[in-house]
Amino acid sequence: MHSITDQKLTDHLAETLYDALRQGVMVSPLTDRYPALTIEDAYAIQQKLIALRLQDGEKIIGKKIGVTSRAVMDMLGVGQPDFGQLTDAMVYNTGDPIPIDTLIQPKAEGEIAFVLKHDLMGPGVTAADVLRATEGVMACFEIVDSRIRDWKIRIQDTVADNASCGVLVLGSRLVDPRELDLVSCGMVLEKNGEVAVTGAGAATMASPVNAVVWLANTLGRLGIPLKAGEIILSGALGAMVPVAAGDNLRLTIAGIGGCSVRFV
Numbered sequence: 001m002h003s004i005t006d007q008k009l010t011d012h013l014a015e016t017l018y019d020a021l022r023q024g025v026m027v028s029p030l031t032d033r034y035p036a037l038t039i040e041d042a043y044a045i046q047q048k049l050i051a052l053r054l055q056d057g058e059k060i061i062g063k064k065i066g067v068t069s070r071a072v073m074d075m076l077g078v079g080q081p082d083f084g085q086l087t088d089a090m091v092y093n094t095g096d097p098i099p100i101d102t103l104i105q106p107k108a109e110g111e112i113a114f115v116l117k118h119d120l121m122g123p124g125v126t127a128a129d130v131l132r133a134t135e136g137v138m139a140c141f142e143i144v145d146s147r148i149r150d151w152k153i154r155i156q157d158t159v160a161d162n163a164s165c166g167v168l169v170l171g172s173r174l175v176d177p178r179e180l181d182l183v184s185c186g187m188v189l190e191k192n193g194e195v196a197v198t199g200a201g202a203a204t205m206a207s208p209v210n211a212v213v214w215l216a217n218t219l220g221r222l223g224i225p226l227k228a229g230e231i232i233l234s235g236a237l238g239a240m241v242p243v244a245a246g247d248n249l250r251l252t253i254a255g256i257g258g259c260s261v262r263f264v
Helices: 007-023 039-055 070-076 127-133 155-160 208-221
Strands: 060-066 082-087 091-093 107-116 134-144 167-170 186-191 194-200 231-236 248-253 257-263
Touching: 007 039, 007 155, 039 082, 039 155, 060 208, 082 155, 082 208, 107 186, 107 208, 107 248, 127 134, 127 208, 134 231, 134 248, 134 257, 167 231, 167 257, 208 231
Parallel strands: 060 231, 091 167
Antiparallel strands: 060 082, 107 134, 107 231, 134 167, 186 194, 186 248, 248 257
16 A cells, blocks of 8 residues: 555655646556555645645645536545645636646636635534635636646546646626525536536535535644635536637626636
């Protein structure tokens, strides 16, 4: 078994993913080379990967929750979501151009982002706690990207690779979540003027709030708080959309607002 105590292997695999990120190249699945890797091992690799990015001057600004739909859980053979870290180097504002050559094999997802005004520390966090701690929600794109060749991922591969984080695009409107129905709010995602994906809040663990509850309690058991000011991406409201240079995407979430991005 390649366990979490094998620090040399953890460091090596983190450095492999870091080099792939910086050089814009793909690597073979970690689970092909080390089939005994556990999810706990994968999170240890993720922590080291993030530490390498922080050494470059990046700062953590929030978290993302992935694998929130039953379809993706079934595909990866797991019964719970995963999480990754967001840094300031990942953030774009609505309408900003994203150079496609800064990504490897990107796909776009429409999501609801939560912006916290109070710390949240699990375990024991409830949906009411999450709503009280939220400054507002906004429409956002998560541009997921994988350093693992051809997206041939198992759950350990995506976790180690920072939950397949690429970059994120934040809308410009912040809305009080207590004024919204976050379960039934509909999303329309257009690609080059045509509807590509539709979805609703219920696609994310029956409610995006449930996803943030899961994250706060999961991190709380590890002694990690969600902090005031952090941005939490709560999970995809519909299917991923592949993107390429020249593509223009726009999403609208009922009651929350819109967000747009173009790739150059």
